[in-house]
Structure formats: structure tokens, C-alpha cells
Amino acid sequence: MPIQFAHTNIIAKDWKALARFYEVALGCTPQLPELVLSGDWLDDLVGLSGSSLRGINLRVPGHGDTGPTLEILTYENMPEGPVMAANTPGLAHLAFAVDDVEASVKAFLDNGGSLVGKPIVKEVPGAGRLSAAYARDPEGNIVELLRWD
Numbered sequence: 157m158p159i160q161f162a163h164t165n166i167i168a169k170d171w172k173a174l175a176r177f178y179e180v181a182l183g184c185t186p187q188l189p190e191l192v193l194s195g196d197w198l199d200d201l202v203g204l205s206g207s208s209l210r211g212i213n214l215r216v217p218g219h220g221d222t223g224p225t226l227e228i229l230t231y232e233n234m235p236e237g238p239v240m241a242a243n244t245p246g247l248a249h250l251a252f253a254v255d256d257v258e259a260s261v262k263a264f265l266d267n268g269g270s271l272v273g274k275p276i277v278k279e280v281p282g283a284g285r286l287s288a289a290y291a292r293d294p295e296g297n298i299v300e301l302l303r304w305d
Contacts, residue, residue, distance in 0.1 A: 163213065163225040164250060167237070168295055171211040171230040177294055178226060181263040182252055184214035187225060208232040218253070226250075240298055242272065242290060249290065249298035257287040260301040268294035 168174040178184040194208035211229030215221070242248060254260040261275060272290035279285050288302040 161224050163227045165227040165229065166295075166297060167234065168211070168228050168230050169234075170295075171228045174293065174295055175212050175214055175228045177267050177269070178214055178228070181267045181269065181293075182254075182260070183217045184226060185217075187213040187215050191227075191229065206233075216252075237296075239296060242298065249300050251300040251302060254301050254303055257289055257301050257303050261289050261291060264291045264293070264299070264301070269299075272298055 166174065175184075175186065179186065191209070191211045191213070193210075198207050198209075199205055209229045209231045211227065213225040213227050215225055216223060238244070240248070252260070257275060261271065265271070270292045272292055275287070275289035277285065277287045283304070285305040286302065287305070288300060291299050291301060293299060
């Protein structure tokens with residue numbers, strides 16, 4: 157089987173609320189069943205002891221019924237997470253190509269998200285016109301909303 161991107165995982169304080177946000181703000185769709193996972197096999201996989209989690213996979217828009225997902229999980233026991241910034245080392249943000257950046261920003265704000273910086277429109281020589289905004293979901297994860305013309 158050739159290599160294929162499968163999913164991005166978000167560990168959430170409240171998986172149900174965060175999943176609902178991505179459904180409403182960006183049109184992601186739940187892939188049932190909900191996940192309820194625990195046991196030695198999970199401990200072995202994630203390198204923890206006594207792990208137990210719940211969550212769901214959300215199909216991201218634009219890739220059909222077999223495309224990649226956002227896997228949103230909540231562990232029964234979790235430490236507080238860091239506050240991410242655009243320049244924090246590690247995975248920095250998710251990016252969604254949207255038809256209307258302004259409308260997508262409004263959907264983020266209307267559903268509990270916030271802006272990181274200011275939305276921009278920039279002519280990029282040789283590439284076209286970029287409209288983009290960095291926003292945070294309700295749990296602080298950074299999401300880039302972008303459109304190239």
C-alpha cells in the first residue's frame with residue numbers, strides 16, 4: 157500500500173465540545189462510532205500507564221468519504237497543556253482552504269474561537285493573491301484559514 161496521510165490528532169479538554177466546534181465552524185462530519193479506548197495495548201502504544209480515553213474522528217471537508225480525519229480525544233487523566241504560539245516548536249497549526257476567509261473567521265468567532273493576529277490579503281509575486289487568518293479554536297489550537305486566488 158502506498159503511503160497515505162490518515163489523520164491529525166487533537167487532545168481536547170472536552171472532546172464533544174471541540175468536535176461540535178469543528179462540525180459547525182468548518183463543516184467536518186463525525187465518523188461513528190465514538191471511540192472508547194483503554195487497556196494494556198493502549199498503554200503500550202502511547203507509552204503511558206492506566207490510560208483511558210474517549211473521542212471521535214471527524215472527516216475533514218473536501219476529500220470525500222475516505223479522506224483524512226481530525227481525531228479528537230480526551231484522556232481521563234491529562235496534564236495542563238502549553239499555550240501554543242505561531243513560533244512554538246512542534247506542530248504549529250492546522251490549515252483549511254476556504255471559499256471565504258472573512259465568513260470562516262466569523263464562524264470561528266461566533267462559535268467560541270478567537271483571532272491570533274489580523275486577517276491579511278497579500279499579493280504574492282508569482283503565486284497569486286493570498287487571503288488568510290490565523291485563529292484559535294475554543295481550546296487554543298491554532299488554525300489557518302486561507303484562500304489563494
